[in-house]
Amino acid sequence: MVYSTWFLLCFLSTAFCYNESDHNIHGTNAYGWEFVRDLFRENFVQQQELGAAVAVYHHGRPVVDLKGGWFDEAKTKLYDDNSLQLVFSTTKGLVAVAVALCVQRGLLDYSALVTKYWPEYGQNGNENTTVADILSHRAGLPYTSSPIDQFRNWTAMIHTLEQEQPLWHPGIAHGYHAVTYGWLAGELVRRVDSKKRSFGQFIKDEIATPLQIEFYIGLPSNIQYHVSPVVPHPDVKNTLNETMKDFFQIWNDPHIHQADNTSNHWDIQCLVNRTPLCITYRSSRRRVRTSIVK
Structure with missing residues (x-):
């Protein structure tokens, strides 16, 4: 009995120490890909x-499949x-893949004017914008004047973008369309x-389902509980003002997760990257689970 208890305590202690030191990785x-595991661990230790x-995947073969934290x-x-x-x-x-698929099928042409497919877009200086201008961030509409409460309404956002005046003549300059790219394309x-x-629905039917990928633009409410909350990095957490804290609340809002739109509404590059997408890679089943959050 004493021996069994000692063995159990040693086992639990070893398991606990492994999880704690290895960050539950x-x-x-x-073989030969151990360096990725080391780098992955460093992300927890140093960052x-x-x-x-x-x-x-390397040459079609899964070589790394790691989770941690x-x-x-x-x-x-x-x-x-x-x-x-x-x-x-x-x-x-x-x-961009969705647009490329339409080009491949002869439905869109990169060199064509946007107005060929979207006549209402041709106003206020946007008349000569091409499909390529939108895809290459040269359309001159990197952000929108829409209030935040419109961001979950695709139709309202499209109407607003039709009325916007470009910041530069489309095609002559480049500016990252962090906020508007998803709606325009x-x-x-x-x-x-x-x-x-x-x-x-287009993404689901034409890309996700054929490739056996779980990818959501507009997260189904019944899997909302799978979304890991966005939290600020420990180094900046205590320095955030109330406005910055509000952004994290918005990013974690289920209504935002479940909205059918495709580009980020806020630009806080110092804290996070942009244009939301939820993603978990299941390499053993060759599946990606994703969800857009705008």
């Missing part, structure tokens, strides 16, 4: 990461395969979609 890596996941700031549960996470401007890549897709789907 679990998963697999192929004070709360929770994260990473997966790598905690789902929430209170550390009530582990960050695991089911955790969804906002990754902001990664969304723009998927938006996404509306082009909607205009040529014969099924008249929402942009989120």
